[in-house]
Amino acid sequence: MADGSSETKSSNQMWGGRFASGPDAIMEEINASIGFDKKLYAQDIRGSIAHATMLAHQGIISAEDKDKIVHGLDTILSEIDSGAFDFSRRLEDIHMNIEARLAALIGPAAGRLHTARSRNDQVALDFRLWVKEELQKTEKALTGLIAAFLDRAEEHAETVMPGFTHLQTAQPVTFGHHCMAYVEMFGRDRARVRHAIEHMDESPIGAAALAGTGFPIDRHMTAKALGFREPTRNSIDTVSDRDFALEFLSIAAIAATHLSRLAEEIVIWSTPQFGFIRLSDAFSTGSSIMPQKKNPDAAELVRAKTGRVNGSLVALLTVMKGLPLAYSKDMQEDKEQVFDAAESLELAIAAMTGMIRDVTIRADRMKAAAGSGYSTATDLADWLVREAGLPFRDAHHVTGRVVALAEQKGCDLADLPLAELQAINSAITDKVYGVLTVEASVASRTSFGGTAPSEVRKQIAWWRARN
Numbered sequence: 287m288a289d290g291s292s293e294t295k296s297s298n299q300m301w302g303g304r305f306a307s308g309p310d311a312i313m314e315e316i317n318a319s320i321g322f323d324k325k326l327y328a329q330d331i332r333g334s335i336a337h338a339t340m341l342a343h344q345g346i347i348s349a350e351d352k353d354k355i356v357h358g359l360d361t362i363l364s365e366i367d368s369g370a371f372d373f374s375r376r377l378e379d380i381h382m383n384i385e386a387r388l389a390a391l392i393g394p395a396a397g398r399l400h401t402a403r404s405r406n407d408q409v410a411l412d413f414r415l416w417v418k419e420e421l422q423k424t425e426k427a428l429t430g431l432i433a434a435f436l437d438r439a440e441e442h443a444e445t446v447m448p449g450f451t452h453l454q455t456a457q458p459v460t461f462g463h464h465c466m467a468y469v470e471m472f473g474r475d476r477a478r479v480r481h482a483i484e485h486m487d488e489s490p491i492g493a494a495a496l497a498g499t500g501f502p503i504d505r506h507m508t509a510k511a512l513g514f515r516e517p518t519r520n521s522i523d524t525v526s527d528r529d530f531a532l533e534f535l536s537i538a539a540i541a542a543t544h545l546s547r548l549a550e551e552i553v554i555w556s557t558p559q560f561g562f563i564r565l566s567d568a569f570s571t572g573s574s575i576m577p578q579k580k581n582p583d584a585a586e587l588v589r590a591k592t593g594r595v596n597g598s599l600v601a602l603l604t605v606m607k608g609l610p611l612a613y614s615k616d617m618q619e620d621k622e623q624v625f626d627a628a629e630s631l632e633l634a635i636a637a638m639t640g641m642i643r644d645v646t647i648r649a650d651r652m653k654a655a656a657g658s659g660y661s662t663a664t665d666l667a668d669w670l671v672r673e674a675g676l677p678f679r680d681a682h683h684v685t686g687r688v689v690a691l692a693e694q695k696g697c698d699l700a701d702l703p704l705a706e707l708q709a710i711n712s713a714i715t716d717k718v719y720g721v722l723t724v725e726a727s728v729a730s731r732t733s734f735g736g737t738a739p740s741e742v743r744k745q746i747a748w749w750r751a752r753n
Contacts, residue, residue, distance in 0.1 A: 455659030
């Protein structure tokens with residue numbers, strides 16, 4: 287008796303805390319997904335209505351049962367939307383929660399809904415519908431961000447600023463041109479979104495557990511009803527595929543990386559040392575102890591969220607990497623990563639769109655910095671090639687000596703006397719001063735996609751026609 291009591295006491299301690307009732311509590315905790323997959327309720331109900339309608343059309347269930355099922359599902363949708371629905375962990379997931387409530391509402395007819403389908407193809411459908419809708423929202427959000435950049439680019443097509451490599455002043459560019467670089471980046475993100483929507487536009491429902499079904503279902507009918515181009519073509523792949531989720535996460539990670547690069551520039555440009563921009567109060571905060579500070583918190587948080595999005599991609603890749611075909615319970619771990627990444631990306635795009643529209647551009651500070659670091663040195667070298675006929679490598683050498691002289695004298699290239707320039711190379715004439723200003727430099731960059739205001743405006747017009 288003593289040994290038995292001791293063993294029981296030890297066992298109770300082992301299953302203590304959250305799992306006081308023993309292994310059953312642990313299994314319920316690890317198996318239940320209703321805490322997060324309830325987000326799929328609208329997609330689950332939509333899919334069930336399409337499935338029931340098809341079953342009745344094919345004569346697999348009666349029209350009367352179909353009507354009861356659809357009415358019951360509409361009732362459940364209203365209950366969930368209003369917050370009156372009671373989600374149960376005991377019922378594991380969104381599918382069983384809805385099915386149990388449907389049975390309570392309409393009786394035995396509810397049991398006919400699951401004819402010719404499995405939770406495997408059901409969850410594949412719900413999740414694919416959700417991801418497709420999220421991609422459509424992402425496309426719209428990116429279009430808004432691109433529009434914000436196009437407006438700022440048009441406004442500042444002639445605003446001169448330094449262009450950087452290695453975060454060192456390289457050549458003068460325009461702020462409009464810099465904005466258009468982000469238009470290109472987010473344009474690629476949007477193109478990836480559109481391709482992903484097209485790529486995943488296939489309906490999983492009807493694949494059943496993994497082998498299809500012997501019932502005479504019409505998968506093309508349900509695909510059309512649910513807004514898909516066509517049904518999937520292999521039932522095994524259908525229930526084991528999460529490429530659409532991985533593709534969403536990879537798109538989100540690339541877009542978040544672009545947002546993070548932009549956030550970093552906003553953080554740098556808003557410092558007193560740069561002073562290129564002034565953030566609105568809506569997207570910055572003060573310090574709790576230093577009253578003079580204005581912190582770019584929104585940009586910093588956008589930068590940080592990239593880590594969460596990247597982590598979600600790596601997590602799901604790791605979940606999927608060793609799974610044999612077809613379905614494994616591991617795949618229950620797919621949704622939280624996608625939900626979190628989607629929320630992070632949506633918020634980051636919205637915040638960045640607001641910042642770009644509200645930010646004040648300090649054109650005077652940009653112009654002053656544009657000429658620093660002898661940024662027109664390349665223009666001098668190009669002039670020596672064009673006007674003096676020097677090979678570029680010789681022109682590069684001559685320009686290096688001119689820059690060294692300017693550094694020695696502590697002046698800009700345009701301030702060097704002509705006699706001193708000619709002492710370095712006799713072919714230099716006073717016409718060289720026409721290319722040594724930052725305005726002349728940017729105006730000369732008229733190659734396709736260059737920083738000249740005329741080229742920037744051409745690119746703005748091209749994008750406006752497509753945005």
